[in-house]
Amino acid sequence: xxxxxxxxxxxxxxxxxxxxxxxxxxxxxxxxxxxxxxxxxxxxxxxxxxxxxxxxxxxxxxxxxxxxxxxxxxxxxxxxxxxxxxxxxxxxxxxxxxxxxxxxxxxxxxxxxxxxxxxxxxxxxxxxxxxxxxxxxxxxxxxxxxxxxxxxxxxxxxxxxxxxxxxxxxxxxxxxxxxxxxxxxxxxxxxxxxxxxxxxxxxxxxxxxxxxxxxxxxxxxxxxxxxxxxxxxxxxxxxxxxxxxxxx
Amino acid sequence: xxxxxxxxxxxxxxxxxxxxxxxxxxxxxxxxxxxxxxxxxxxxxxxxxxxxxxxxxxxxxxxxxxxxxxxxxxxxxxxxxxxxxxxxxxxxxxxxxxxxxxxxxxxxxxxxxxxxxxxxxxxxxxxxxxxxxxxxxxxxxxxxxxxxxxxxxxxxxxxxxxxxxxxxxxxxxxxxxxxxxxxxxxxxxxxxxxxxxxxxxxxxxxxxxxxxxxxxxxxxxxxxxxxxxxxxxxxxxxxxxxxxxxxxxxxxxxxxxxxxxxxxxxxxxxxxxxxxxxxxxxxxxxxxxxxxxxxxxxxxxxxxxxxxxxxxxxxxxxxxxxxxxxxxxxxxxxxxxxxxxxxxxxxxxxxxxxxxxxxxxxxxxxxxxxxxxxxxxxxxxxxxxxxxxxxxxxxxxxxxxxxx
Numbered sequence: 212x213x214x215x216x217x218x219x220x221x222x223x224x225x226x227x228x229x230x231x232x233x234x235x236x237x238x239x240x241x242x243x244x245x246x247x248x249x250x251x252x253x254x255x256x257x258x259x260x261x262x263x264x265x266x267x268x269x270x271x272x273x274x275x276x277x278x279x280x281x282x283x284x285x286x287x288x289x290x291x292x293x294x295x296x297x298x299x300x301x302x303x304x305x306x307x308x309x310x311x312x313x314x315x316x317x318x319x320x321x322x323x324x325x326x327x328x329x330x331x332x333x334x335x336x337x338x339x340x341x342x343x344x345x346x347x348x349x350x351x352x353x354x355x356x357x358x359x360x361x362x363x364x365x366x367x368x369x370x371x372x373x374x375x376x377x378x379x380x381x382x383x384x385x386x387x388x389x390x391x392x393x394x395x396x397x398x399x400x401x402x403x404x405x406x407x408x409x410x411x412x413x414x415x416x417x418x419x420x421x422x423x424x425x426x427x428x429x430x431x432x433x434x435x436x437x438x439x440x441x442x443x444x445x446x447x448x449x450x451x452x453x454x455x456x457x458x459x
Numbered sequence: 460x461x462x463x464x465x466x467x468x469x470x471x472x473x474x475x476x477x478x479x480x481x482x483x484x485x486x487x488x489x490x491x492x493x494x495x496x497x498x499x500x501x502x503x504x505x506x507x508x509x510x511x512x513x514x515x516x517x518x519x520x521x522x523x524x525x526x527x528x529x530x531x532x533x534x535x536x537x538x539x540x541x542x543x544x545x546x547x548x549x550x551x552x553x554x555x556x557x558x559x560x561x562x563x564x565x566x567x568x569x570x571x572x573x574x575x576x577x578x579x580x581x582x583x584x585x586x587x588x589x590x591x592x593x594x595x596x597x598x599x600x601x602x603x604x605x606x607x608x609x610x611x612x613x614x615x616x617x618x619x620x621x622x623x624x625x626x627x628x629x630x631x632x633x634x635x636x637x638x639x640x641x642x643x644x645x646x647x648x649x650x651x652x653x654x655x656x657x658x659x660x661x662x663x664x665x666x667x668x669x670x671x672x673x674x675x676x677x678x679x680x681x682x683x684x685x686x687x688x689x690x691x692x693x694x695x696x697x698x699x700x701x702x703x704x705x706x707x708x709x710x711x712x713x714x715x716x717x718x719x720x721x722x723x724x725x726x727x728x729x730x731x732x733x734x735x736x737x738x739x740x741x742x743x744x745x746x747x748x749x750x751x752x753x754x755x756x757x758x759x760x761x762x763x764x765x766x767x768x769x770x771x772x773x774x775x776x777x778x779x780x781x782x783x784x785x786x787x788x789x790x791x792x793x794x795x796x797x798x799x800x801x802x803x804x805x806x807x808x809x810x811x812x813x814x815x816x817x818x819x820x821x822x823x824x825x826x827x828x829x830x831x832x833x834x835x836x837x838x839x840x841x842x843x844x845x846x847x848x849x850x851x852x853x854x855x856x857x858x859x860x861x862x863x
Contacts, residue, residue: 284776284856305780312778323773323860327476339465340778384777 230296231391231423232258232281237290237300239276250276252446253290258425260391263418265437265454266427273446275396278427282315282394283307295391312340316385320397322377324369324384330356331365334384341388355383359413375406382413386422393417395426399433411436462783470791473763481795484759487752488799488839489806492832494745496807496824501814502738504822509731515651517590518690523683523700526719540680540718542666545583547707548683552699557686559586562669562677566637568622568662570629575621578661579636581669587613589686590650590658597630597645605665608672612641613663616649621660636662637673693722746835752799753839760792760847771851772859785852792844793837800836804829 239251250273258264268274279285280292283299286307292300295314302310311317316337324333334352343351356365359379369377378398385393395414399407415436418424426437434440435454442450474481525540545560552558562581567574586592587599600611612634619626622634626646633640641664650658670678687696700720708717764771771784779787811822 279857282776284860305782308775308778308780311776317776319860323769323776325770325773327472336774337777339462340774340780340783342462345464 229260230257231260231262231294232256232425233293234281235291237277237280237292238288239273239280239285240288249446251280251287254443254446254448256441256448256451258392258423260423261418261421263415263424263436263438264426265434265440266425266443267429267431267434267440268443268449269429272443274427274443276446277443278394278396278425281392281425282317283310308340312337313388314391316388316390316393318378318381318385318393318395318398320400322369322374322381322401324377324380326369329366329368330361330372330380330383333369333380334387337384337388351387352383355387356380358386359383373406374402375409378402378406378410379413382410382417386417391423393422393424395424397428398426399428399430407433463786466783466787466790467794469787470794473767473791474794477763480759484755485795485799485802487755488749488796488836489752489803491745491749491752492800492803492836493806493810494748495742495832495835496804496828497810497814497822498738498741498745499828500807500811500822500824502734502741503825503828504811504815505734505738506731507823508821509734511651513728516656517686519687519693520589520722521685521687521693521696521700522721523685523704524681524719524721525679526717539678540683541678542670542680544704544707545680545683548685548700548703551703552685552696555688556696556699557585557589559583559589559684559686560666560680561586561682561684562666562674562679563681564669564674564677566673568618568634568636570622570624570632570634573621573623575618577615577618577621578657579669579673580661580663581666581673582663583666586663586684587647589684592650592658593648595646595648596626597643599645600663600665605667608667609665610639610641610668610672611644611665612636613645613647614643615657615659615661615663616647617659618662619646636664639673749832749835749839753796753843756792756795756840757843757847759795760788760844761850763791764788764847764851767851768854768859768862771854772856772862775854775856776860781852784854785848788848788851789841789844792848793840796836796840796844797833800833803836804832807832 234254234256237251237254237256238249241248241250252273254277266274266278276285280287283294283302284307286302287300290300291298294310297310297314299307299310317323324330325336328336331349331352334356335348338348338351353362353365356362359382361376361379361383364372364376364380369380372380381398385395393414398414399410402410411433414424414426418438424437426433428434438454440450440452440454441448523540523544542560545558548556549558559582563578565576565578568577568579580586583605584599584601592599595616597613599613600609604611614626614629616626619629622629624632629643629646632643634643635641647658647663664673670676685696685700687693697720701716704718705712705716710716774784808824811824815822
């Protein structure tokens with residue numbers, strides 16, 4: 212695939228001028244019976260490489276829908292979306308699957324690890340779908356698991372790990388394909404306050420190292436760690452500001 | 460492809476994780492396949508047996524039997540087939556064909572303190588060569604003994620057992636047939652029977668002796684056998700026989716004959732067809748059970764897809780395409796079915812062997828049946844796996860991830 216080697220380092224790509232996310236009038240409408248639900252009503256947004264963006268908003272604000280669009284899990288009703296310089300708003304299901312595989316790393320609230328697979332195999336999974344050889348896969352997965360501090364837990368299965376450890380496996384999995392964008396959806400929603408800090412600090416550290424992160428949360432003290440906050444309300448951007456009082 | 464390995468491994472892991480469920484589901488395929496193999500083996504065995512019988516009876520032999528005569532459309536009583544007819548055949552076409560008349564009746568046979576009831580056949584010496592009989596002991600009777608109405612007997616291979624005396628010891632001894640003393644001159648080698656013919660249980664004596672000394676002047680033949688030099692020459696033989704007997708019986712070629720000419724293997728062919736139909740029916744029933752097994756597979760695959768909705772969502776989020784997911788579930792169904800198929804074939808072999816041992820009916824597991832059963836179980840895996848797999852592949856990743 213194009214530029215794999217170069218982009219693989221830290222998400223840099225000369226064609227994109229350092230812009231990872233660019234949306235113009237992004238919309239998503241659902242039809243529920245006779246009613247049309249306008250979940251996202253036209254969002255213009257630009258996220259540059261190396262940013263740490265927190266997306267906030269009350270429930271029903273459209274932030275989950277927006278995050279699904281950004282994560283290429285869903286296709287927009289209207290508007291355009293460029294991810295890492297590539298227009299992805301008009302791609303087919305399978306093309307989107309490939310984009311998710313190569314350019315996006317997901318961290319979910321519920322971890323979403325495969326319970327029967329070892330930590331190592333869970334982390335290898337995106338590389339399997341990328342068609343990488345098993346030796347290369349293993350090397351990369353071990354690297355990322357070491358990065359998140361789980362070098363001694365590689366052969367454990369998720370049920371044998373604590374919540375924080377599981378989320379760290381998920382972060383290693385999200386990082387393993389060196390994605391342009393790390394997308395975290397309420398990553399601390401299922402964790403106690405101590406592990407929450409652990410995970411947030413880890414995300415901050417990754418951002419320090421150059422990783423672009425978009426974090427969806429409804430907790431302001433977690434959003435406080437981001438360099439920029441975007442508040443959604445009623446399917447529109449309500450506020451978008453640099454985080455002056457940023458932790459760190 | 461590296462993905463292929465993952466797909467197969469995931470399928471195997473999933474089957475192992477639900478070992479009991481997978482095992483029970485596969486059982487349907489195992490039983491279905493085993494049933495197909497066993498039934499086909501039984502049918503095949505029966506057919507081979509018939510084939511052997513046909514060869515035993517000779518594929519080149521025509522049988523002339525007396526039949527109903529008709530005069531101006533009214534049945535005029537059963538017409539006879541007599542020694543003269545056989546003689547006429549021998550005189551006129553004997554240089555090309557072998558002719559042997561047969562007269563038969565069942566009588567009590569005694570030797571020492573043993574006695575049994577056997578089918579006594581009066582015939583000519585040509586009978587033995589016509590049916591390729593071989594001797595275990597002694598000799599056949601000859602033409603001179605027929606001319607002289609001698610009381611000599613050649614025993615079928617089972618007769619010494621009936622008389623509780625070893626065959627070797629019987630040669631040269633005297634047995635009583637219907638109280639009439641006969642000298643045993645030979646004992647035949649075992650021949651094996653075919654349908655109504657059981658030569659191993661019969662006693663053969665000269666035709667003339669049978670007609671005039673044993674059966675009290677009865678001169679109605681049961682049949683006349685005519686052997687053509689090869690199976691290809693049966694048609695001209697048929698025409699020759701028809702011509703000769705019609706002249707003997709003074710029947711015009713345009714009139715209905717009062718005798719029939721049959722090819723003995725015809726009857727077996729008919730039997731063969733019946734067997735074939737029957738075994739097809741059995742295999743069909745077995746096939747239905749295989750089909751039911753397939754529905755079981757589909758059921759369990761649907762359960763599996765529902766159970767693993769979330770896993771499917773995760774895999775899709777991480778970059779699995781529809782095709783990858785489709786293949787994953789298809790391979791799982793395929794592995795279940797082929798595994799069941801292999802076990803079923805083994806079970807079928809076992810069952811066929813068991814039937815052979817318990818009931819002595821011959822079975823033959825045909826290579827084609829194995830191939831067909833395996834292919835069929837794989838096809839069932841594909842057929843019944845595709846729908847659940849498709850359902851998995853078109854799951855929306857968002858819904859799948861949210862699924863509890």
